[in-house]
Amino acid sequence: MVMRFPVYAAAGAALSLLAMAAQAAPSSSGKRFTCWTDNQGHRACGDAVPPQYAQKQREVYDDQGRVREVKPREKTADEVAAEEKAAHDAAAKAVREQKQRDYDHFLLSTYDSAADIERARDERVAMIEGRRALTEKTVADNQKAIEQQQSRIDVVKRGGHTPGKALTDKLADLQASLVDNQKALQNFVSEKQQVTDKYNADLARYRELHGSAAGAE
Structure with a gap:
């Protein structure tokens, strides 16, 4: 089941509708729903996320409309590459700084x-x-x-x-x-x-x- 809400709709109203639908469904105890934003800018919720939206940010709600988990969107290749470069640069900087500290100690202890x-x-x-x-x-x-x-x-x-x-x-x-x-x-x-x-x-x-x-x- 997928329910869609306009992106400008009140978040509380959308979640209330979602919670009511969950409570009305048979054997819904402990049932969770996932919400996402589709390509038209509408808020959608359902039992499962369509494949085309699997890379977008999703929120998982319980049957009371409370957020239980936020799944961030998947990063783009450029974002992954930028993060890897930043991590590499930070590691290289840490190595340089440690070498400098070691050499400073050598200078002060030698002369x-x-x-x-x-x-x-x-x-x-x-x-x-x-x-x-x-x-x-x-x-x-x-x-x-x-x-x-x-x-x-x-x-x-x-x-x-x-x-x-x-x-x-x-x-x-x-x-x-x-x-x-x-x-x-x-x-x-x-x-x-x-x-x-x-x-x-x-x-x-x-x-x-x-x-x-x-x-x-």
């Missing part, structure tokens, strides 16, 4: 002052500069060894002979080593910048944390 961070930064930069200087010397030695090996090969060629495999293999090894060392030398520039940026960021955060603590006092 006693901003000067400690500056000192650690300068020591790391000095280590990088030391490694860079050693690599520069290695590159220079490499280049000298290549020149010497090439000279040996040239002597053999001028004598009208073909250089042996050992001579040419040694030259190839020296040239490959030079390429690797030159790449390492170039990497020191970016490594130094990354280390400097990291410690400067730590220094700024450390000062911010101590400033917040001082303000709280």
